[in-house]
Amino acid sequence: MSRRFRLLTAAIGIAAFAWLLFATLEQALSTAQRFMTLPLGIRWLIGAVLAVMLVAGVAFGAYWLRPRKKRAIVAAPDRGTIAARIDALRDQHAGTESLRAELDELDRRRASRRIHLALFGEISVGKSALIAALLPGAQAASDARGGTTREVTLYDGLAPDGDTWTIADVPGSAEADGEAHERLARDEVLRAHAVVYVCAGDLTRTQASEVRWLGYFGKPMVLAVNKADQWTDAEREAILTRVTAHAEGMPDAIVTTSAGGEERFTRRLADGRVEDVRRARRPDVDALRDALARLTAPGVDALESQRENAVLARLHERTSESEAAFRAGEAERIVTRHARRAIVGAMAAVAPGTDLIVQGALAASLARDLARLYGVGVSDIEVESLLREARLTLRTGTSVVLAIAGNALKAFPGLGTLGGGVLHAFAYALIFDSLGRALAATLAESHRLDGAEAARRMRELLEDGTASRLARLTELTRDAWRGSRGER
Ligand SMILES: Nc1nc2c(ncn2[C@@H]2O[C@H](COP(=O)(O)OP(=O)(O)OP(=O)(O)O)[C@@H](O)[C@H]2O)c(=O)[nH]1
Ligand SMILES: [Mg+2]
Structure with missing residues (x-):
């Protein structure tokens, strides 16, 4: 294209742009x-509509x-708070060795x-x-069979900065x-200053979680997409794009690596012979090493x-589980x-009627x-209101309770031989x-005395006559009965 022609095109372009600008201005005016x-x-x-837009x-x-x-x-409680909770559990003779060991570590x-x-x-x-x-220098065992690594092993080595x-x-x-x-793995991972999350392709749902x-x-965290040699x-670009989307911005860096595996190729020798060669692939982990150095x-x-x-956040979870x-x-x-x-109270009643009440x-x-036990302070009024709710629930549930007690007597004939009043005794156990x-x-x-909610759950439980429950309550009734009357 000649210089003169280019100048001409540029001039036409500028004139067209100026005309467009002028026309827009004129239209606006x-x-x-x-x-x-x-x-x-x-x-x-119109002004208001434009302003809103x-x-x-x-x-x-x-x-x-x-x-x-x-x-x-997650925001964890401080070390002192958790240590005190662990000590309190220990004083109550709950097993706290592994919690204590985590604090020591x-x-x-x-x-x-x-x-x-x-x-x-x-x-x-490929971890x-x-x-x-x-x-x-590290001799970490690597094998094609899944589940090669069974325990946590720590390897020391020199970092790029000599640390x-x-x-x-x-x-x-x-x-x-x-x-x-997996629990071993997760606990160890939380003890690290930084983590390499390794995958070997796009992230599945489980991996993303x-x-x-x-x-x-x-x-x-560095996310290492390993086995990139494959x-x-x-393909690598496409996988990286998908992994980046599925990782939802969590990793500080995403890199591809190639850590192992074998490569096979054929080699032509000087005398014309051809031979198959299999050798360990040279690893490529430079990007990972750099990302870790930065992190x-x-x-x-x-x-x-x-x-x-x-x-501490994980210890808080575990301590809460032990406390619960x-x-x-x-x-x-x-x-x-x-x-x-x-x-025992039911047995003491002179002539038990069919009317059950909450003692x-x-x-x-x-x-x-x-x-x-649950560290909830309760007032007399709250206890009273709970009792009212419980009595109301029982009033409408009496027939169910007696029916279940009757079933228990039939299912465990030995109970009946204990004598009169045992039906009521069982009813009170229930x-x-x-x-x-x-x-x-x-x-x-809910960490409070919620009478209405407790009554709702009580109603459900009053109707629960499953065999294992009846057996447990039968055992309890028999024990209490014999205990209070002396062995008969
Ligand atoms: N092609 C290829 N194969 C790899 C690569 N990294 C690891 N492998 C192979 O993948 C298999 C599993 O490697 P491991 O290092 O045992 O994997 P791991 O994650 O430690 O496995 P577990 O200990 O079972 O959890 C082995 O056969 C490795 O040779 C890689 O970058 N490319
Ligand atoms: Mg392994």
């Missing part, structure tokens, strides 16, 4: 003029361009001032192979019947508080004790004991067992 001739009310109306447009633009934040990170690693890393991911994605590639990294090789997740191994789980605990460049660059002191938060289990056991004992007393003093004591369990469940869930 004439619209404005016509706008000014409109009645004042219409002008305000402008605000909506700006708001939508701001929403669209907002920085996408990572999901909220937390302190030990803080004192060691070493950067701890961990690799996490499903079985056979052990990646460790061998990152730390050439020492300790990298944990852990069992793979998502193995059939591998829950215990594991990435989210790491994000929830605030783990600095794809063409185009750990702030140093162990800067990363430590985040690491401790994750460990301990309370459930204690609640069971309290309910049984009161049910036993209710049976007030005993029910109040049951409510107070359970509330104390009533107090139902009230106690209903109350314990309500207290555990």
Whole structure:
């Protein structure tokens, strides 16, 4: 194209643009003029509509361009609070060894001032192979069979900046019947300053949830898409795009790696012969090493508080589970004790009628004991209102309770031989067992004495005549009966 022709085209382009600008301006001016001739009310109306559209447009633009934040990170209670809870559990003779050991390990690693890393991911994605590639001295066993790594092993090696990294090789997740191994893996992963989440292709739903789980605990994370040697460049790009979308912004970096496997090719020798060659593929983990170096660059002191938060958050979960289990056991004992007393109370009644009532003093004591166990303060008024609700429930449920007691007598003929009044004794076992369990469940869930909710659950339990329950209550009735009358 000659220079003169190009100048001409440029001049025409500029003239066209200027004309367009002029025409738009003219259109805008004439619209404005016509706008000014409109009645004042219409002008305000149009102005208001335009203003609303402008605000909506700006708001939508701001929403669209907002920085996408990572999901909220869990906030853990401090070490002292958790240690005190563990001590309280120990004083109540609950098993606390593993909780205590986790706290000790937390302190030990803080004192060691070493950067701890961990690799996490499903079985056979190449975690052990990646460790061998990152730390050439490490002898991490890698094998085509899934579930090769069965325990947590820590490997020490030199980081790019000359510091020492300790990298944990852990069992793979998502193995059939591998829950215990997976728990080991997850606990170790939470103890690390930074984690490499390893996958070998696009993230499945389960893998994406594991990435989210790491994000929830605030783990600095590199997502390594391993076995990249198996794809063409185009496939690799496509997989990376999908992995990035499914990881929902959780990882700090996403890299591809190639850690192992075999490569096969044919080689033509100088004498013309052709031979098949199989050899271990050279690993390519440079991008991963660089990403880890960047992630750990702030140093162990800067990363430590985040690491401790994750460990303490998990300890909080585990301690809460132990506390709940301990309370459930204690609640069971309290309910049984009161049910036993209710049976004895029923036997003491001179002439038991068909009218069942909730024994007030005993029910109040049951409510107070359970509330104390769950650390809920209760007033006399609340206890009174609970008793009212329970009595109302029983009034409409009397026939059901007596029918279930009758069934128990038929199912366990030995019970009938205990004598008259045993039907009522069993009925009271059922009533107090139902009230106690209903109350314990309500207290555990809502941490307050919710009479209406407890009564609703009590009604359900009064109607529960399953065989195992009848057997348990029969045993209780027989025991209490014999205990109070002496062995007969
Ligand atoms: N082609 C190829 N194969 C790989 C790569 N990395 C690992 N492998 C192979 O994948 C298989 C599993 O590797 P491992 O390192 O045992 O995997 P893992 O994640 O530690 O597995 P578990 O310990 O069972 O959880 C082995 O046969 C490795 O040789 C890779 O980058 N490319
Ligand atoms: Mg392994």
